[in-house]
Amino acid sequence: MTDSQTHKPVTFFKRWFFATNHKDIGTLYLCFSLMNLFVGGSLALIIRAELFQPGLQLVDPNLFNTLVTMHGLVMVFGVLMPAAVGLANWQIPLMIGAPDMALPRLNNLSFWILPFAVMLLGSTIFMDGGGPNFGWTMYAPLSTTFAPPSTDFMIFSIHLLGLSSIMGAINIITTIWRMRAPGMTWMKLPIFVWTWLVTAFLLLVIMPVLAGVVTMMLADRNFGTSFFDAAGGGDPVLFQHVFWFFGHPEVYVLALPAFGVISQVIPTFSRKPLFGYRFMVYATVSIAFLAMIVWAHHMFTSGIPYRAQQFFMYSTMLIAVPTGIKVFNWLATMFRGSLSFETPMLFATGFLALFTFGGFTGVMTAVAPADIQYQDSYFVVAHFHYVLVSGVLFALMSGVYYWLPKWSGKMYNERLGQWHFWLSAISVNILFLPQHFLGLAGMPRRIPDYALQFADFNAVSSVGAMIFGFTQLLLLYNVIHTLRHGQKATGQVWDGAVGLEWTLPSPPPHHSFQTPPRID
C-alpha cells in the first residue's frame, strides 16, 4: 500500500488510522460491525440462556435489564448501521464511477468516532450503579429520574454515534449529488445508490432529533429541567413522541440499504434486469416520507386520543403498499429469469421470504385495537427480529458475500457459505417463530423470569438462539479464510452482474475510477 501522493509505502498505523480511501474506510466499518455482531450476539446468548428455563439461574434482574438494553443499542448502532455505511463506502464511488467519496477526511472522522463511542457505552456497565437498564427505547422517567449515574455517559456516547451518522450522511449525499460519472442521470443511478441517497436524507433529518431528546434527558437529569417530569409541568409521554419521531424512521434507515442490496443481488443471479426500476425508486421515496408520519403506532396504549390512534393506524398500514411493491418487483425480476443460488442469492431469497413474513406481523401490529394485545409482548419482539435479523442482517450478509470477491480479489468458499445460510435460515426460525406464540399467550417483554406456561416455547427459542449464534462463526471463518487463501477472482466475478464496479479489476485500483467513465 502506498501513499496516494508521494507513492511511498505507508505503515499499518498510518494506513488505517489516517485512512481517507473509501475502500479502506469501508473495510474499517465492516470489520467494526462484524466485531460488534459477536459482542451484541453474545449478549443475546446470555439473555436466551437465562430464558431457557423459568427461574433465575445466571444473572440478576438488574443485569438482565442492562443486557437487554446493551443488546439493542449495540445491534442497532454498532452492527446494522456501520455495516450499511461500510457497504455504502465501498460501493457508492465504484457504482457511480467516482474516484472516492466527496469528503475523505470527514469520512475518516466519521468512522473513528465509532469505536470510541461504543467503548464508552460498554464501559458504563462497570460504572457505579451499573449500565443503562431501561431498554434501548429509554422511556422517561425510568431513564431520567430513576436511572443510574452512568446514563450521562450513555447519552454522550449516543451523541457521538449520532454525529458519526450525520457526517456520514452529509458525505454520502454530497458524493452522490456531485460526483456521478458524466451521463449518469438520476434514473440511471444503480438502485443501491438510490436507497442510500434516500437513507442519508432520513438520517440527516432524524439523528439530530435523537440528539435533541437525549439532551433533554441530560437536562432533566442534571440541570433541573422538567421536559419529561409531570411534577415540573412536563410529560413522560412527550419523551415517547420525540424518541419515536426519530425511532420509527430509524428502522427504515436500517431497512432501505438492505432493500438496495437485494435489488442488486437478485437481478445478477436471475440474469435479468431489476423489474420496475422506476417504481422501485418511487416506492423507496414513498417509504421514506410515510416513515415520518407513523411514529405513534409505538404508543397505542399510552393514552393518546382515539382519533390519533386512528390516524397512525391508517398511515402505518399504508406503508405496507410501497413495501409490497418492492416484494412483487423482486419476484417479477426472478420470474422467467435464469436462476442460480450461490450464497448471495440464498441470503437474498431467504430475505425475500422471511422479511415478508415479518411484514405480515407488522400489518397485524398496525391494527390499533389488536395492538392492545401485542404491544410490549413477545409478539412485537418476534416481529422486529424477523425484519431486522432474517431481513436486514440477511440482506447485509448477502451483500458481503456478493461484493467480497470484488473487494478482496479472492473468491469466498462457496460450500461454507451454503452451510452458513442453511444453518442460519433454519435456526433463525427456531429462534423467533415461537416468540409469536409466547406473545399471544401473554408473555411480556424485557423480563428475566416468566410463568411456567411460557416455558416450552422459551426453551425452543433458546435452542434456536444457540445454533444461530454459533453458526455466525462460519461467516467469520469464511471471511478470514478467503482473505488468506481464497482463489483469485476475476473482474466480472458473477456472470450476471451488471454495473460499473464489475468493469474494474478485483480488487479495484487505489483511486477506483481515475478518469470517470462515460455512461450512455
Add this chain to the structure above:
Amino acid sequence: MHEVNSDQQQTRRLSLSLALVAVLMFGFGFALVPLYDTLCRILGINVKVEQVTLAQINAAADAQQVLARDVRIELVTTVSEQLDWSFYPLVKTLSATTGDSNKVLFYAKNNTDHAVTVQAIPSITPTPGAKYLRKIQCFCFERQTLQPGESVKMPVVFYVDPALPEQYQTLTLAYALFVVEDPPG
C-alpha cells in the same frame, strides 16, 4: 485532484447546506416541546390557565341553542407514597350543570415535621372531554407551601362548557401531588 476549483466550491456549499439541515433539525427536536404543549392546550389536556370567561362560553352556547345538562364530575387525588401529606377532595363526586360555576374544596395537610412545598398536577379524563372542563380558579395554578402540621382547604372553581359532546356523561378531574421543596428532615 480531479475537481476544478468551482467544483470544489459547489461541493463545499452542498455539504454546508446539508450540515445546516442537521442543525435545524436539532432545533426542530426542541421545537417539538412547545409544539406538544400547544397541541395539548388545543386539545384541552393539562390546561393550566383559562383564556375564555364563563360569560363568553354561555353566550356562545345560547347562540347555538345548546341545552344545559347535568354531567357527573369525579374528583380523584394521588399523593406520592414518599410524601407524608393527607390530600383528598371533600366530596368525591358531584353533579355539575353545564354553564354553571361550581366550587369544590380539597383538604391538604402536611404531616411531616418541616415545611414542604408541593405542586399539584391536574389530569382530566376522558381526553377528548378534557377541554370542556374549564378551571377558573385552581390551587394547581401555583405551588402551595404548608408548615409542619398545617392543614388547609383549597378551592377549585370550574364550569363545564355546554358544548361538551353528548357522549361524555362523566368527567374525572384528578390531581397528583408532587414535592417541589422538601429539605431532608
Add this chain to the structure above:
Amino acid sequence: MVTGRHSAFSALCAGLLLMTHPALADWQLNLSPGVTPISHDVYDLHMAVIAICTGIAVVVYGMLAFIIIRYRRSKGAVAAHFSDNNKVEIVWTVVPFLLLCAIAVPATRVLFDMDDYDAADVTIKITGHQWYWQYQYLDQGVEFYSNLSTPPAQFAGSAARGEWYLLEVDRPLVLPVGKKVRFLVTSNDVIHSWWVPQLGVKRDAIPGFVHEAWTRIEKPGTYRGQCAELCGVHHAYMPIVVEAVSESQFADWIHDTAVQARATRNTPSDWTMEHTLQRGSALYAAHCAACHKENGRGRPPLFPALQGSSIVVGTEVSRHIKLVLYGVPGTAMQAFAPQLDDEELAAIITWERNAWGNNTGDLVTPADVQALRR
C-alpha cells in the same frame, strides 16, 4: 428439504390448524378470545388479519416456490428480457391497498367501540408502583395493595414452583361480572402498564396523569396478567390477578373488606421474641428480601445492606421505624405505612434488628409503630 422459508409458512398453517385457546396452556399458539366483548372483537379482528395475510402469503410464497423450481439455470432456463410493465405495477399497488381498506373498516369499528363513555357501574383507580399495584374502589371506599405472592425461594429453584408461579398475588382485584368497570390508571413513580389479556385491556400507567380504560366481564373466573412496560428491576414481579364474581358475591366481598380499618391494636399477649421473629422473617421475605436480599446484604448502592447497618443496629429504634413507615424520597425505598399494619411492621423491624448477627435484642411492638404514625 425443509427450508427456512418453508418452515415459517408451514408453521403458520400448523398454527391455524392447531388453534387452541384454553387459558394459559403450555404450547399455547394463539391469542385467547377472552371474556369481554372487546376481547372477542379484538380476537376476531386478529383472526381476520391473519386470514388476509395468509391469503397473500399463499400467493407470494406459492409464486416464489414456483419460480425457484421452474426457472433454474441448472435446468436450462433462459432469461427473458422484460423489465417493466406499468399495468402490473398498478395492479399490485391497488390490490394490496384495497385489502388494507378491508382490514381498516372493521379495525376502525372496534377502535370506536373501545371509545366508550357510557356510565360505569364500578370505578377502580389503579396505581402502579415499583413493584406492585394499588387498587382503590372509588365509590365503595375499599383500597388495598396487591403484591406478588410467589415465595422468593422459588425464584432460584430452592423450592418447587407452583402452577401460578409469578402470576399470583396476595390480594386480587375483585370485580363483578356483567357490569361496566371503569379503570383510572396512574403511577406513583415510573411508567408501568396494566395488562390482562383475557379482558383485552392494556393501559399505560403514567406518573402524574390519569388515563381511563373500561371492561365488561362476561364470565366469572380468575384472569391473570402482568405489567407490560419495563419499570425497573422487578418489572417481571408485579402480576395482576382479577377475580370476576357474581354481583351478589361482589357486594358481599365489598362489605367484608370495607369494614377493615387500619385500626390501632394493643400488643397481643403472644408478642414474644420467638413468635415475632418467626412472623417477621416470613414477612421480610415477602416484602423486603427482593431488594435487601434474604441475607440482609442488599445490593449496594441501589439497595443498602441491613446487616450491620447503622440505622438497623443503632440505639434510635424510632429512626428505623420511621424510615420503614415513610420511605426515603428519591429512592426506591417506598413508604410501607399504607400497606402494612402495625403488627406486620413491628414483626419485620424486629426481625431486621436481630437477624444476620445484628442481635440488638430489641423487640418492637405494634404500639411502638402506631405511635409514630401520622
